[in-house]
Amino acid sequence: MLEPVMQGGGYYNKHSELQARSAAQADGVLARALAAVAVPTGPLVVADFGCAQGRNSLRPMALVLDGLAARAGRERDVMVVHTDLPHCDFTSLFTTLETAPDRYRHGRDHVFSSVIGHSFYDRLLPAGSLTFGWSSFALHWMSALPQALRLHIWPVLGAPDEQAALAAIAARDWRNFLKYRAEELAPGGQLVLVVGAVDEAGASGLEPMMDLANNVLAALVTEGPLAAAAYAGMTIPSRPRRREEFIAPFEDGGLPLSLEELVVAETPNAAMLRWEEAGDATLFAADIAGFFVAAFGPSLFGDDDGLRALFTDRFTAAVGMAPAQIARKLVTATLRIRRL
Numbered sequence: 414m415l416e417p418v419m420q421g422g423g424y425y426n427k428h429s430e431l432q433a434r435s436a437a438q439a440d441g442v443l444a445r446a447l448a449a450v451a452v453p454t455g456p457l458v459v460a461d462f463g464c465a466q467g468r469n470s471l472r473p474m475a476l477v478l479d480g481l482a483a484r485a486g487r488e489r490d491v492m493v494v495h496t497d498l499p500h501c502d503f504t505s506l507f508t509t510l511e512t513a514p515d516r517y518r519h520g521r522d523h524v525f526s527s528v529i530g531h532s533f534y535d536r537l538l539p540a541g542s543l544t545f546g547w548s549s550f551a552l553h554w555m556s557a558l559p560q561a562l563r564l565h566i567w568p569v570l571g572a573p574d575e576q577a578a579l580a581a582i583a584a585r586d587w588r589n590f591l592k593y594r595a596e597e598l599a600p601g602g603q604l605v606l607v608v609g610a611v612d613e614a615g616a617s618g619l620e621p622m623m624d625l626a627n628n629v630l631a632a633l634v635t636e637g638p639l640a641a642a643a644y645a646g647m648t649i650p651s652r653p654r655r656r657e658e659f660i661a662p663f664e665d666g667g668l669p670l671s672l673e674e675l676v677v678a679e680t681p682n683a684a685m686l687r688w689e690e691a692g693d694a695t696l697f698a699a700d701i702a703g704f705f706v707a708a709f710g711p712s713l714f715g716d717d718d719g720l721r722a723l724f725t726d727r728f729t730a731a732v733g734m735a736p737a738q739i740a741r742k743l744v745t746a747t748l749r750i751r752r753l
Contacts, residue, residue: 416498417650417711418502419711421466423466424707425465425468425708426466426468427703429704430683431684432549433468433472434680434681435680436469436607437472438745443473443476443480443547447477447480447484450481450545451544456492457489457545458494459477459494459547460495460496460537460538460547461493462548463549466502466505466506466509467505467509470495470547474517475515475517477545477547478493478521490524491524491525492525493524494529496537499531503530533551536596537597541596541600543594545602546598546602547604548604552608555650557650559581560578561646561648565623566647566648567619567623568650568651569611569623570620570627591750595669595752599752601751602752603752609654611654612679612744617653618743618744621738625731625732625735626728629724629727638723639720649712650712656675669753670752673749675749678745678747680744680745681742681743682742685741688740698733
């Protein structure tokens with residue numbers, strides 16, 4: 414399985430507005446978590462799990478820092494730890510953290526940044542050291558892919574036997590994430606997580622887009638630019654979860670964590686909103702193609718720049734022909750979790 418990192422060279426930073434707009438819907442949950450989090454003496458530690466290239470981390474980290482400063486004072490030292498996989502585009506992350514006009518360290522002399530290049534399905538921080546954790550649009554990515562899907566690229570649309578194997582990996586990943594965060598969090602520490610989800614009907618909002626992308630890839634196989642064997646190995650290792658899957662580890666017991674809030678709902682699709690307002694199908698197609706390639710391109714194309722470019726051209730044209738089919742809100746889960 415190709416490591417599920419985002420498209421490099423700063424591309425993800427430029428094409429991840431859909432994720433940022435959806436994550437902003439968690440502001441109320443974030444505010445309640447910051448009001449309730451236990452603030453220990455000494456330096457505070459904040460973690461951003463699955464930071465990608467940092468663009469979408471700046472706003473929530475600023476909100477977290479302001480919330481903690483209101484409780485602990487602006488003179489309290491705070492370490493912000495960003496984590497992602499080893500092949501993440503850390504150059505873009507470092508550049509963003511140091512030079513972005515809205516960088517959260519600007520004007521905050523007691524705030525420091527560090528980065529860990531390791532999976533958040535493992536232990537990352539010293540026991541009891543974490544005050545507050547945030548993650549957005551990262552926890553639906555899987556640590557392993559048990560098999561490539563036979564007829565599709567999107568796990569939600571896989572066959573029943575494929576779904577069962579993927580569900581087992583997703584359940585293990587979720588339990589591992591919670592297990593290690595329980596070890597890292599200080600008593601009274603809080604997590605706020607925004608995660609890709611499916612509604613009661615099993616839809617994530619991405620299915621029409623994924624069907625179209627799958628059809629484009631299948632056409633490239635028929636025409637010859639994409640080898641059938643290469644297409645057969647293409648599966649996006651991202652599996653949004655159902656409400657009951659989020660809840661299961663808390664019902665089973667054994668973890669010193671409390672699920673304080675869980676909201677599964679549709680959240681805004683920035684590209685769809687622009688299309689509905691302006692009616693510009695060409696702009697909508699460019700937005701959707703940028704989003705797709707930024708998030709899923711590396712999982713499908715790896716370093717094959719030519720294939721990625723060919724797909725992008727074909728996919729953009731196809732979206733532009735059927736914007737109403739693709740324009741859907743995104744289903745997300747927002748969770749607030751407290752360390753007992």
